[in-house]
Amino acid sequence: MAGLATTFGSGAMTNSINEIPDAEMLFLIGTNTTEAHPVIGYKMREAKRKGAKLVVVDPRRTDLARIADYWLRLKPGTDIPLLNGIMHIILQEGLQDQQFISERTENFEALAKTVKDYQPDVVSSITGVPVEDLYAVARLYATTDKAMLFYTLGITEHICGTDNVMSIANLAMLTGHLGRPCTGVNPLRGQNNVQGACDMGALPNVFSGYQKVIDPVVRAKFEEAWGVSLPENPGLVIADMFEKAHTGELKAMYILGENPVLTDPNSNHIRSGLEKLDFLVVHELFLTETAEYADVVLPAASFAETEGTFTSTERRVQRVRKAIEPLPVLANWQTVIKLSQRMGYPMSYATPEEVWTEMASLTPSLAGINYQRLESDGIQWPCPTSEHPGTAFLHAGAFTRGKGLFQGIDHIPPGEVPDDEYPFLLSTGRILYHYNVTTPYSPGIHSMWSEEASEMNPDDAAKLGLATGDKVKVTSRRGDCVTNILVTDRVPPGMLWMSFHYANSPANALTSAVLDPVTKTGEYKVCAIKIEKI
Amino acid sequence: MNLVKLTINSREVEVQSGTTILKAAEKIGIDIPRLCYDDDLSPVGACRLCMVEVKGARSLVPACVTAVSPGMVVETESPVVIESRRTTLNLLISNHPLDCLICEKLGDCGLAEYCYKYGVKESTFQGERHDYVIEENNSFIIRDLNKCIQCGKCIRACDEWTGIHNLDFIYRGFDVKPATALDSTYVDSECVFCGNCVTVCPTGALTEKQMKRQGRRWEVQKVKTTCPFCGTGCNFDLNVKDGRITGVTANRTSIVNGRALCVKGHYGWDFVQNEKRLTTPLIKKDGEFMPATWDEALDLIANRLKGIKEQYGPDAFAALSSARCTNEENYLVQKFTRAVMGTNSVDHCART
Numbered sequence: 082m083a084g085l086a087t088t089f090g091s092g093a094m095t096n097s098i099n100e101i102p103d104a105e106m107l108f109l110i111g112t113n114t115t116e117a118h119p120v121i122g123y124k125m126r127e128a129k130r131k132g133a134k135l136v137v138v139d140p141r142r143t144d145l146a147r148i149a150d151y152w153l154r155l156k157p158g159t160d161i162p163l164l165n166g167i168m169h170i171i172l173q174e175g176l177q178d179q180q181f182i183s184e185r186t187e188n189f190e191a192l193a194k195t196v197k198d199y200q201p202d203v204v205s206s207i208t209g210v211p212v213e214d215l216y217a218v219a220r221l222y223a224t225t226d227k228a229m230l231f232y233t234l235g236i237t238e239h240i241c242g243t244d245n246v247m248s249i250a251n252l253a254m255l256t257g258h259l260g261r262p263c264t265g266v267n268p269l270r271g272q273n274n275v276q277g278a279c280d281m282g283a284l285p286n287v288f289s290g291y292q293k294v295i296d297p298v299v300r301a302k303f304e305e306a307w308g309v310s311l312p313e314n315p316g317l318v319i320a321d322m323f324e325k326a327h328t329g330e331l332k333a334m335y336i337l338g339e340n341p342v343l344t345d346p347n348s349n350h351i352r353s354g355l356e357k358l359d360f361l362v363v364h365e366l367f368l369t370e371t372a373e374y375a376d377v378v379l380p381a382a383s384f385a386e387t388e389g390t391f392t393s394t395e396r397r398v399q400r401v402r403k404a405i406e407p408l409p410v411l412a413n414w415q416t417v418i419k420l421s422q423r424m425g426y427p428m429s430y431a432t433p434e435e436v437w438t439e440m441a442s443l444t445p446s447l448a449g450i451n452y453q454r455l456e457s458d459g460i461q462w463p464c465p466t467s468e469h470p471g472t473a474f475l476h477a478g479a480f481t482r483g484k485g486l487f488q489g490i491d492h493i494p495p496g497e498v499p500d501d502e503y504p505f506l507l508s509t510g511r512i513l514y515h516y517n518v519t520t521p522y523s524p525g526i527h528s529m530w531s532e533e534a535s536e537m538n539p540d541d542a543a544k545l546g547l548a549t550g551d552k553v554k555v556t557s558r559r560g561d562c563v564t565n566i567l568v569t570d571r572v573p574p575g576m577l578w579m580s581f582h583y584a585n586s587p588a589n590a591l592t593s594a595v596l597d598p599v600t601k602t603g604e605y606k607v608c609a610i611k612i613e614k615i
Numbered sequence: 616m617n618l619v620k621l622t623i624n625s626r627e628v629e630v631q632s633g634t635t636i637l638k639a640a641e642k643i644g645i646d647i648p649r650l651c652y653d654d655d656l657s658p659v660g661a662c663r664l665c666m667v668e669v670k671g672a673r674s675l676v677p678a679c680v681t682a683v684s685p686g687m688v689v690e691t692e693s694p695v696v697i698e699s700r701r702t703t704l705n706l707l708i709s710n711h712p713l714d715c716l717i718c719e720k721l722g723d724c725g726l727a728e729y730c731y732k733y734g735v736k737e738s739t740f741q742g743e744r745h746d747y748v749i750e751e752n753n754s755f756i757i758r759d760l761n762k763c764i765q766c767g768k769c770i771r772a773c774d775e776w777t778g779i780h781n782l783d784f785i786y787r788g789f790d791v792k793p794a795t796a797l798d799s800t801y802v803d804s805e806c807v808f809c810g811n812c813v814t815v816c817p818t819g820a821l822t823e824k825q826m827k828r829q830g831r832r833w834e835v836q837k838v839k840t841t842c843p844f845c846g847t848g849c850n851f852d853l854n855v856k857d858g859r860i861t862g863v864t865a866n867r868t869s870i871v872n873g874r875a876l877c878v879k880g881h882y883g884w885d886f887v888q889n890e891k892r893l894t895t896p897l898i899k900k901d902g903e904f905m906p907a908t909w910d911e912a913l914d915l916i917a918n919r920l921k922g923i924k925e926q927y928g929p930d931a932f933a934a935l936s937s938a939r940c941t942n943e944e945n946y947l948v949q950k951f952t953r954a955v956m957g958t959n960s961v962d963h964c965a966r967t
């Protein structure tokens with residue numbers, strides 16, 4: 082979320098899910114919402130039924146692309162020229178919101194200078210999107226009052242993911258689509274509590290509520306509350322952890338409820354990193370691919386076995402309630418407390434509510450939220466005081482950082498493109514029936530959709546002599562795997578599309594180790610491969 | 616907005632013009648029986664159970680689709696109304712298997728509830744009966760159209776909530792039924808197995824396979840919680856009996872999703888009770904995992920981490936927290952990493 086944090090000073094979904102049915106235009110960039118966030122997808126279909134215009138930018142013909150007013154089938158990795166091209170047209174036709182730009186933003190000149198070079202015909206040839214569609218979508222977005230922008234993994238999982246996000250933010254600011262209901266820049270977060278994990282400070286550079294570890298005032302506050310002195314340098318992001326495991330500087334890891342071997346790009350590199358550690362603790366529901374490398378595996382409790390809270394993609398903190406006793410006897414919060422005590426640091430919370438209370442007392446943006454207030458509907462942060470109702474949409478009147486910062490952003494081609502040896506493009510994503518690592522353990526869901534099927538365009542299938550159901554070996558510069566083929570024109574020629582949910586065809590053995598330089602997000606979306614029938 | 620005054624069961628009520636009789640009655644605590652009406656679906660006036668008497672009208676009127684008018688005088692439980700309801704129910708069960716003893720919907724079945732209320736126990740109409748094969752070829756939904764009363768709620772939920780129009784009525788007269796495009800089973804249709812049709816179905820025609828013979832509707836305790844499968848943040852009820860989860864049902868008070876769910880939220884919960892779940896700590900000895908007690912495992916971890924910290928310094932340790940776990944768990948993991956281990960190296964997998 083670094084991109085939005087730079088532009089606005091805050092990196093979350095600006096608006097709310099229940100504003101969707103009232104929107105007049107939905108502009109979706111790289112989000113297959115009906116599969117990744119189905120109920121949000123329902124609301125998008127509802128908006129469409131009520132007359133909203135729908136624009137879908139995606140190389141794949143997703144469900145929403147099928148019903149879209151404009152489906153822009155761009156070439157993978159060309160989001161930035163597309164967005165710059167749209168902004169070029171808006172400026173060329175004078176459709177920008179001049180008042181918003183002068184009152185609420187800064188650095189507009191840099192943007193104007195950059196997008197000047199993105200002439201519609203040039204953009205069309207880079208992206209593959211027809212010039213007429215560029216004009217139509219630019220005019221539609223600029224002239225529609227209630228227009229919401231959405232994006233998800235598709236746009237952040239690129240080498241230039243952060244730049245993509247900033248480009249989207251540029252577009253929204255240029256047309257004043259911020260700080261009001263049914264507008265905004267809306268990243269749809271993938272995992273159920275990825276928003277909350279970030280909010281709680283499970284990040285190497287910030288404490289809870291994005292309070293920076295390098296800030297001495299912040300550190301002093303936490304030092305006093307926690308009764309210890311705290312490290313001042315930011316820690317390692319996940320990709321650097323595995324690097325340092327390789328070089329031997331990192332000796333021990335504790336991994337709670339994650340399966341990086343299956344879900345992170347370039348899994349072979351992760352496996353060998355884990356092997357090098359002196360000591361690995363994995364705290365998990367199942368003996369996952371990652372847990373196999375552990376010295377000690379701790380059994381975890383599921384969401385149904387604990388009290389607590391999750392924070393959804395719209396910043397809504399909601400209660401998680403215990404329905405059954407923890408199968409391993411200890412809930413995860415109890416396990417961390419016991420471990421801490423054994424290490425000589427006292428933690429003495431009787432309930433998760435007491436944990437929340439401590440956190441809220443140290444975190445201004447969440448200070449007004451307590452369990453009583455969460456009883457019925459949850460609350461959207463920021464919520465600074467116990468009288469504050471919570472915040473349905475951000476940036477009304479002013480941005481978190483004061484003025485919105487325009488940035489001129491140029492096109493960075495994908496880190497790895499197809500060539501003679503690896504002639505296909507691999508793209509990975511989520512499918513409806515699965516959710517990273519837990520759903521394959523759902524007997525019901527597994528029985529219905531148990532095998533990976535990789536999507537291939539009929540033209541390519543004909544050239545390679547493949548039919549639906551055939552098995553192929555897929556090889557990249559980093560590894561290989563075997564998968565079944567599904568022949569469909571959902572994908573364009575030259576592309577193979579795989580999901581990353583199945584251990585027996587681990588797509589992440591193939592994906593690229595090239596990382597976004599700012600967020601260190603792996604480039605899951607674009608990587609070059611070859612395909613052989615077996 | 617204009618206000619309209621009317622009288623229902625001798626009590627005065629004032630509502631906005633355009634309000635239906637059914638809603639006006641609700642306002643003063645009078646519950647009018649309904650089978651095809653649902654607050655969260657568009658009204659169609661199909662089942663005729665909500666018929667009420669309006670003074671001066673030539674016949675009974677359906678309360679769910681009739682707007683109030685000024686001075687209207689309504690009776691919702693007069694003898695002719697009750698007679699009409701008994702006839703409607705009588706007709707509905709004339710072609711309905713009365714196997715309530717083993718029906719999964721009992722306790723949450725609109726048809727059984729109203730038959731109970733109006734003392735209708737068997738049909739006096741003897742006629743032809745359907746003999747549809749019960750559809751069980753998917754993992755989530757059992758479809759027994761012998762129990763269908765053609766209320767059409769499943770069709771509307773699929774259209775209006777899920778938005779995919781997988782169902783519509785086909786055939787005519789006696790044979791009319793809600794069906795997929797080619798009258799195929801759900802598996803062979805465009806169905807996405809959200810189960811929203813199951814949620815609204817007022818009879819045993821659509822039921823949750825996972826809940827079959829796991830407990831009666833009134834035996835389960837419902838625990839409202841937040842879905843663990845995506846960032847939308849839908850809420851639903853975990854149904855619990857004897858310390859085990861029996862299924863998920865929708866909870867109307869859910870602020871984000873109402874009663875709409877997707878296949879993951881509705882049916883993915885069963886990973887919780889997968890027999891492969893780990894229940895005790897495991898310690899690797901000579902390459903093999905051996906079961907251990909919590910004390911053994913935690914002592915070992917504490918000793919090794921202390922040793923590594925002393926020998927190599929705090930930055931030799933890193934933690935990965937989880938975007939699947941609760942806020943409180945994440946807070947504790949980052950606190951442990953920073954306050955106990957003395958490093959800021961804490962992150963989680965999805966940086967998106």
Ligand code: SF4
Nearest residue numbers: 773806807809810812
């Ligand atoms: S399960 Fe969902 S998609 Fe399938 S028929 Fe029912 S409502 Fe429609």
Ligand code: SF4
Nearest residue numbers: 763764766767769816
């Ligand atoms: S299946 Fe259920 S919801 Fe659908 S028409 Fe029949 S009774 Fe009504």
Ligand code: SF4
Nearest residue numbers: 120842845849877880
């Ligand atoms: S029910 Fe479906 S859409 Fe709703 S939170 Fe769960 S997975 Fe997401």
Ligand code: FES
Nearest residue numbers: 649662663665679
């Ligand atoms: S509830 Fe009014 S006609 Fe069915």
